[in-house]
Amino acid sequence: MKIYYAPLEGITGYIFRNAYNEIYGHIGKYFSPFISPAEKCPVTPRERKDVDPANNHGINLVPQILTCSSDRFIEAAKELHAMGYTEVNLNLGCPSGTVCAKGKGAGFLQDTSALQAFLDDIYSYAVSGDMKISVKTRLGYSDPDEFYALLDIFNAFPVSELIIHPRIRSDFYKGEPRKEYFAYALEHSKCPLVYNxxxxxxxxxxxxxxxxxxxxxxxxxxxxxxxxxxxxDKLNGLTTETDFIKLRRLHDTLYHEYQKIMSPDINVLFKMRELWSYWQNLFDGKDREIKRLLKAKKYADYEDIVYHLLLTGTD
Ligand SMILES: Cc1cc2nc3c(=O)[nH]c(=O)nc-3n(C[C@H](O)[C@H](O)[C@H](O)COP(=O)(O)O)c2cc1C
Structure with missing residues (x-):
């Protein structure tokens, strides 16, 4: 089975991808958190560092672009092509208020004629520039039935893969995905589909x-x-259990790698806390420790709690 790692801004940057790929692997494609091209600066030095092939050895990475300007999209795609990339992904799903207010991400889904003109431009470039363009989309901005017209639009272009997150913008990441719309896509899409x-x-x-x-x-x-x-690994049938030894390796690698590039200490701890807000789901009955860990302000306090937790797992 091919598993794609979704882009998670603030989490799945190159340090995370390298650590995950080394320790776990078995990921068909990683998608980078979005690159937001600005005028005269299609890819910032920070974004470039994240997708630089030298920082992504052995990782099948698809850089993602978030914009509603076809010129900016094409400029960024050209830079990425020069770096060796042959696929880029268009973000039509970001629900953030500031992004949508500028007509980007899920906000772009509201203006179907502008979207159509944009796709016309970027797919003309894709054909002439030897670049595959995949799309990651929501069902619509304010009503899931917007999806019917949107799918007709996508069907008119050589979308290399259409990744559907079956929610509308106001759902953000909450509630049940509207799976019936993915079933509709399976029947009516001309593009290869990916569920998310x-x-x-x-x-x-x-x-x-x-x-x-x-x-x-x-x-x-x-x-x-x-x-x-x-x-x-579980989905690939390689294991049935969560591997806490690998989790500890992942933790330690990230903790040390972030210390190399971030300061002061509290910023590293913020980064680790964000991960623990997810990992806490693996530690039943450890609410008190997790609460202390999420408040730790010093490495020593943090390490005390974390190493106790990671050594004992869920026992
Ligand atoms: C913290 C966070 C950051 C995200 N950043 C991006 C992003 O940069 N680009 C994007 O297309 N989606 C982004 N997403 C959406 C995810 O890629 C994914 O579509 C969403 O989490 C639903 O999939 P899941 O239920 O498997 O997490 C983000 C989601 C979260 C929670």
């Missing part, structure tokens, strides 16, 4: 996969792979 949303366990995957003829392959996972980094 709320797969947190093998059971979640199996239930969903049984529901759709032909199963779900490839599939894109985000938070499920952060909460339980062994989930890809």
């Amino acid at each position: 949303g709320n797969i947190f366990s093998v059971k979640d995957y199996d239930e969903l996969s049984d529901r759709f003829a032909g199963g779900l392959d490839p599939v894109m996972l985000g938070r499920g792979l952060i909460i339980d980094p062994s989930l890809a």
Whole structure:
């Protein structure tokens, strides 16, 4: 089964991808958190560092672009092509208020004629520039029925893969994904489809996969792979248990790598706390320790709690 690692801004940067890929692997494609091209600066030095092939050895990475300007999209795609990339991904799903207010991300789904003109431009470039463009989209901005017209639009272009997160903008990441719209896409899409949303366990995957003829392959996972980094191994039938030794390796690698590039200490702890807000789901009955850990302001306090937790697992 092909598993794609969803882009998670602030989490799945190159340090995370390298650590995950080294310790777990078995990921068909990683998608970078979005690059937001500005005028005269299609890819900032920070974004460039994140997608630089030298920082992504052995990782099948697809850089993602967030913009509603076809000129800016094409400029960024050209820079990425010069770096060796042959696929980029268009973000049509970001629900953030500031992003949508500028007509980008999920906000772009509101203006279908502008979207159509934008796709015309970027797919003309894709054909002449030898670049595949995949799309990651929501069902619509304010009403899931917007999806019917949107799918007709996508069907008119050589979308290399259409990744569908079956929610609308106002759902953010909450509630049940609207799976019936993915079923509609399976029947009516001319583009290869990838499902994304709320797969947190093998059971979640199996239930969903049984529901759709032909199963779900490839599939894109985000938070499920952060909460339980062994989930890809479980889905691939390599294990049935969460591997706490690998989790400790992942933790230690990230903790040390972030210390090399971040300061002061509290910023590293903020980064680790964000991960623990996901990992805490693996530690039943350890609420008190997790609460202390999420408040730790010094490395020593943090390490005391974390190493006790990671040594004892859930016992
Ligand atoms: C913290 C966070 C950051 C995200 N950043 C991005 C992003 O940069 N680009 C994008 O397309 N989606 C982004 N997403 C959405 C995820 O890629 C994914 O679509 C979403 O989490 C649903 O999948 P999941 O239920 O498997 O997590 C983000 C989601 C979260 C929670």
